[in-house]
Amino acid sequence: APELERKSSQESSSSSEKGDVITPWDVSAEAATGVDYNKLIVRFGVKKITDDLVDRLERLTGKRAHPMLRRGMFFAHRDFSQILDRYEKGEPFFLYTGRGPSSRSLHLGHLLPFFFTKYLQEALDVPLIIQMTDDEKFIWRSDLTVGESKKMTKENMKDIISVGFDPEKTFIFQDFEYMCPPFYENIVRIWKYVTGNQARSIFGFIGEDSMGKAAFPAIEAAPCFASSFPHIFKGRKDIGCLIPCGIDQDPYFRMCRDVAPRLNSPKPSLIYSKFLPALQGSQCKMAASDANSCIYLSDTPKEIKNKINKYAFSGGRPTVEEHREKGGDCEIDISYQFLTYFMEDDQRLEEIRLAYSSGQMLTGELKKIAIEEVTRVINEMQSRRVSITDEVVDLFTSVRPLKYTF
Structure with a gap:
């Protein structure tokens, strides 16, 4: 109402x-x-x-x-x-x-x-x-x-x-x-x-x-x-x-x-x-004003790897022993959160969640998977962007009828 x-x-x-x-x-x-x-x-x-x-x-x-x-x-x-x-x-x-x-x-x-x-x-x-x-x-x-x-x-x-x-x-x-x-x-x-x-x-x-x-x-x-x-x-x-x-x-x-x-x-x-x-945690969203908080479409594979390894907030425990015993917290782990958005395979995502939350998978292993997935997404976008010329932009922005009849 x-x-x-x-x-x-x-x-x-x-x-x-x-x-x-x-x-x-x-x-x-x-x-x-x-x-x-x-x-x-x-x-x-x-x-x-x-x-x-x-x-x-x-x-x-x-x-x-x-x-x-x-x-x-x-x-x-x-x-x-x-x-x-x-x-x-x-x-x-x-x-x-x-x-x-x-x-x-x-x-x-x-x-x-x-x-x-x-x-x-x-x-x-x-x-x-x-x-x-x-x-x-x-x-x-x-x-x-x-x-x-x-x-x-x-x-x-x-x-x-x-x-x-x-x-x-x-x-x-x-x-x-x-x-x-x-x-x-x-x-x-x-x-x-x-x-x-x-x-x-x-x-x-x-x-x-x-x-x-x-x-x-x-x-x-x-x-x-x-x-x-x-x-x-x-x-x-x-x-x-x-x-x-x-x-x-x-x-x-x-x-x-x-x-x-x-x-x-x-x-x-x-x-x-x-x-x-x-990257620093779920208390704030990615912000273009802070380059270390986000992954840009223009980032290189090396930059993506460094950002996730250095800044991605971890839900892991302070020591390997404690992590193996208690497991990681997927709800606050940024690498896992990224996977929920970008990994297409539901079964693989669930396997990762269980492995990390049980302590079988360590933070470093989880970050490695996140780096691979994010890099894949960015690489696919970058490969398409190379062919987007000013003429292509002009096509999308030209005032014209679309394919539909009204």
């Missing part, structure tokens, strides 16, 4: 009982095991993704669910079942996700939603819209010029395209370069229907913040509406939207869901991911 969504939005910018902080700009957890996602489900008013929902997705698409969905990395949703209803009835909808450029190269945490979105695009066979919020980063970072933000965005787009999206089904745009009249009209409508008090309670803005910060959320919300892209959806307002994203982005879209009826459009549905932890 809208009232619940508004209430939850107000809570989103504050700390939880345990000290967890989850906002679009800051994520930190008090416990060594990371964010308490069960409490977050209650606090944000979202629904947990159940086995029944995953089974229904597999049944409708005829494809096995993505490992990150089967293992609970994508853990919560808003109205995902309604998207499956649309799919079952043959009613149109599209995918929408995005990225705010914060470094010249994306890191693994940035890439997770895109890996999952690629699976959704292939399984559901629907159009995909990717927004690059270069304007947001310029507003929030005092050290950044417009030109620098646009350059970072171009590099980030090449990283994203390297995931393997289909250019016939994908439109990528950066805010500084795409703003057609219907898109701007939707932004202005959102501005009109969301009060300053609502924006402050949802996002925590204060009087010293620039006016641009208060104005920006409408720009991220506007792509939820098909009418913002007339070259693709021909002005239709009845087309649904599914947004895969991190749970920290929820405040934007709860606001959007509140105003959707006033734009004569369906409320967007969302499917939320957990955070990929920093």
